[in-house]
Amino acid sequence: MKLTFPRFGDSNIYGRLLFRELGVDFVVPAPNSAEGLERGAARAPEDICLPFKLMIDNLLSAWEQGADTVIMPATMGPCRLGEYGELLAVTMRKQGCDFRWILLDSISAIGVKELVHRLAQAVEDSLCSKRQIFRVLRKTYTLIKEFEKLEAEVRRLSPYDKTAGSSKAVLRTCRRALEQAEELSEAINIVRQSKKELHSLPRDMSKRPLRLLVTGEIYTQIEAFANHYIEDTLMDLGVSFEKNISIGWWVRNTVLNPFGGMLAEAKKNPLMPHRIGGYAKETINEALRCKKEGFDGILQLFPVGCMPEIVAKSVFDGLAKDEGLPVLSIVYDEMGGEAGYLTRIEAFIDMLERKRDMENVLSGDRCRIGKHGFCCNGR
Amino acid sequence: MRIGIPEALLFRRYEPFIRKFFDNLEVDVVYSGPTNGEIMERGIAHCVDEACLPMKIFQGHVVKLQAECDKVVVPRLMKCEFGDSICPKFVGLPELVGKGRAGSKIIFTEPLYLNDRNKLRKAVIKQSKQIGVSKAKVNDAFRAVEEFVRARKQGECYGAGAVSSCEGGGENTGGITGIHDGAIKVALLGHPYNISDSYANMNLVSKLKRLGICPVTGDELTREDMDEQMTGLMKAPYWRFYRENFGKAMALLKKGSVDGILYVSSFCCGTDSVTIEMIRSRIGDFSMLVLKLDEHTAEAGMDTRLEAFAELLERRRQKSKGTVPFDFLKGEKA
Ligand code: SF4
Numbered sequence: 031m032k033l034t035f036p037r038f039g040d041s042n043i044y045g046r047l048l049f050r051e052l053g054v055d056f057v058v059p060a061p062n063s064a065e066g067l068e069r070g071a072a073r074a075p076e077d078i079c080l081p082f083k084l085m086i087d088n089l090l091s092a093w094e095q096g097a098d099t100v101i102m103p104a105t106m107g108p109c110r111l112g113e114y115g116e117l118l119a120v121t122m123r124k125q126g127c128d129f130r131w132i133l134l135d136s137i138s139a140i141g142v143k144e145l146v147h148r149l150a151q152a153v154e155d156s157l158c159s160k161r162q163i164f165r166v167l168r169k170t171y172t173l174i175k176e177f178e179k180l181e182a183e184v185r186r187l188s189p190y191d192k193t194a195g196s197s198k199a200v201l202r203t204c205r206r207a208l209e210q211a212e213e214l215s216e217a218i219n220i221v222r223q224s225k226k227e228l229h230s231l232p233r234d235m236s237k238r239p240l241r242l243l244v245t246g247e248i249y250t251q252i253e254a255f256a257n258h259y260i261e262d263t264l265m266d267l268g269v270s271f272e273k274n275i276s277i278g279w280w281v282r283n284t285v286l287n288p289f290g291g292m293l294a295e296a297k298k299n300p301l302m303p304h305r306i307g308g309y310a311k312e313t314i315n316e317a318l319r320c321k322k323e324g325f326d327g328i329l330q331l332f333p334v335g336c337m338p339e340i341v342a343k344s345v346f347d348g349l350a351k352d353e354g355l356p357v358l359s360i361v362y363d364e365m366g367g368e369a370g371y372l373t374r375i376e377a378f379i380d381m382l383e384r385k386r387d388m389e390n391v392l393s394g395d396r397c398r399i400g401k402h403g404f405c406c407n408g409r
Numbered sequence: 410m411r412i413g414i415p416e417a418l419l420f421r422r423y424e425p426f427i428r429k430f431f432d433n434l435e436v437d438v439v440y441s442g443p444t445n446g447e448i449m450e451r452g453i454a455h456c457v458d459e460a461c462l463p464m465k466i467f468q469g470h471v472v473k474l475q476a477e478c479d480k481v482v483v484p485r486l487m488k489c490e491f492g493d494s495i496c497p498k499f500v501g502l503p504e505l506v507g508k509g510r511a512g513s514k515i516i517f518t519e520p521l522y523l524n525d526r527n528k529l530r531k532a533v534i535k536q537s538k539q540i541g542v543s544k545a546k547v548n549d550a551f552r553a554v555e556e557f558v559r560a561r562k563q564g565e566c567y568g569a570g571a572v573s574s575c576e577g578g579g580e581n582t583g584g585i586t587g588i589h590d591g592a593i594k595v596a597l598l599g600h601p602y603n604i605s606d607s608y609a610n611m612n613l614v615s616k617l618k619r620l621g622i623c624p625v626t627g628d629e630l631t632r633e634d635m636d637e638q639m640t641g642l643m644k645a646p647y648w649r650f651y652r653e654n655f656g657k658a659m660a661l662l663k664k665g666s667v668d669g670i671l672y673v674s675s676f677c678c679g680t681d682s683v684t685i686e687m688i689r690s691r692i693g694d695f696s697m698l699v700l701k702l703d704e705h706t707a708e709a710g711m712d713t714r715l716e717a718f719a720e721l722l723e724r725r726r727q728k729s730k731g732t733v734p735f736d737f738l739k740g741e742k743a
């Protein structure tokens with residue numbers, strides 16, 4: 031058996047190391063690319079969301095490399111991810127790729143027993159004992175956590191670099207090294223090493239970059255190709271930003287804490303009182319936080335036609351109109367149009383900078399180096 | 410207090426029950442009436458650009474009512490009567506159309522689970538407080554509706570909204586769902602709001618009639634008939650109209666009672682993109698036309714496509730007279 035799953039940000043790094051350690055054959059699909067998207071889109075139903083089209087290409091690529099089994103996480107609606115599995119299977123079969131499918135559905139849909147059974151299928155080739163498997167899983171999670179912490183720091187610190195782009199370079203080198211790593215412990219060490227390196231870079235902390243919050247649809251946020259490498263763009267433009275929705279976040283909320291959904295539902299949110307599927311409520315939650323913690327603006331990312339995020343955008347539109355919350359919604363479609371996105375982001379950042387200068391003139395000088403927004407610089 | 414009820418989205422489907430309920434509450438109710446050009450324009454102006462046409466139309470109805478009434482009913486439908494969900498936009502409907510301060514007039518936003526009697530009753534009672542109706546009265550009205558539901562045959566309440574409301578009410582379409590020989594029969598599928606809103610779909614049903622096509626909506630099919638068709642899927646679908654349209658398509662095909670499928674969808678519809686593809690994957694080269702509606706849909710283009718489709722069906726029919734139209738069914742019957 032050769033296992034694979036569609037690319038999802040850095041999931042291929044984690045997946046490769048995890049299954050390697052378990053002794054299960056794992057195939058890493060080729061990275062997403064414009065050609066790949068074209069190939070996927072040509073075979074996917076029109077009007078389906080972008081992630082689906084990319085996944086088709088991923089699976090085709092995995093099939094070419096000899097994979098024969100796919101693990102797909104699936105949830106119980108109302109969004110499309112839950113129905114993806116079936117349609118993916120049909121589409122792949124049409125292409126002559128007869129995969130075996132392991133759908134990891136939510137407990138409410140298939141029951142605990144079935145879920146355990148399905149998980150066991152995934153590791154049936156492994157010689158490890160249950161204890162060992164558990165240990166490997168824990169290690170993988172540590173790796174995810176560590177790497178995401180590094181990412182978060184780079185996002186926050188990169189605008190303070192004395193030599194522009196040096197933080198970004200650390201992250202890139204680290205990712206490269208991880209792709210080559212042989213085992214989990216080695217990978218964790220690489221990340222720790224990179225973090226030290228990052229901290230030793232010369233910085234100019236008197237700079238005052240804008241602080242943005244990036245939020246929106248989960249796939250688009252995690253898979254850099256789907257958001258046209260917006261993180262690199264933002265780092266190049268010299269803004270500091272936060273992005274909280276990540277693989278680790280997803281694992282924490284759905285796998286480690288099966289009641290995460292219920293908790294999220296219970297969380298008070300006057301603007302979006304119920305979970306509507308996808309992660310729209312979380313998007314709005316984040317935005318409310320943004321107001322409290324003194325971010326300068328919000329970037330909402332989602333693929334064209336994404337149902338829950340359209341609702342979230344509607345809420346944002348209202349907030350923008352009534353309270354002047356600065357939000358830029360970027361809707362990605364298949365057409366490249368790199369320049370178009372860049373212009374809009376630049377214009378947005380310009381606008382925010384001007385706005386901030388105005389505010390500073392009006393209310394005396396403020397600095398915003400501290401992690402939690404405003405602090406008076408003594409004037 | 411005047412209460413506005415938008416006649417859009419699933420209103421037609423649940424119309425008799427909604428009317429009965431509010432009649433029994435004895436409150437001042439205004440219905441927004443069928444969609445027209447003005448409603449559509451207002452909706453397009455007020456709704457997020459990325460939304461699909463049915464949502465823009467709904468927004469138009471709400472905007473119209475907001476001007477005329479003190480409160481506007483915007484339900485939050487979580488689950489339908491069989492426990493299926495519809496689409497994230499329905500769950501977020503109050504947020505989608507009631508953004509910002511304009512949202513203050515919106516009521517009835519408590520989650521509705523039509524498959525859970527107690528939850529539904531509690532939600533309705535809670536909501537009715539907002540309009541100052543006593544619990545006893547709501548309870549009575551709720552019970553009256555329940556009686557009403559029980560008194561109806563399944564098919565009746567199911568399809569109440571689909572074709573009968575197309576034009577001229579029930580009388581005009583008396584024969585149209587009935588299957589009579591001779592005419593070309595086409596399964597008319599899609600979300601009920603696309604089928605029943607004759608402004609949005611540009612009088613599709615009368616267009617079909619003019620072309621000599623008899624639309625079959627499959628409203629007589631029961632839930633069991635449709636569920637039967639789900640066998641063989643890896644996972645039971647959870648979208649109401651995925652189940653319904655997929656089920657209807659398969660059931661009608663197996664009966665051999667239609668010559669083609671006409672699927673009315675909206676641009677950027679998330680659920681239809683899956684449904685249509687799943688139907689396609691099952692029907693082989695059986696004729697299927699997908700019409701997608703949005704505010705830019707041109708009537709002329711639609712006419713041409715319908716005419717071409719009618720011709721195609723006619724030709725195929727001449728060819729295959731007397732033979733079983735689908736090979737894959739032969740195998741199954743044997
Ligand atoms: S959240 Fe958006 S992109 Fe993701 S499956 Fe749903 S509609 Fe598609």
Ligand code: SF4
Nearest residue numbers: 461496498675678679
């Ligand atoms: S099901 Fe489709 S047409 Fe209906 S509201 Fe959702 S996206 Fe729009």
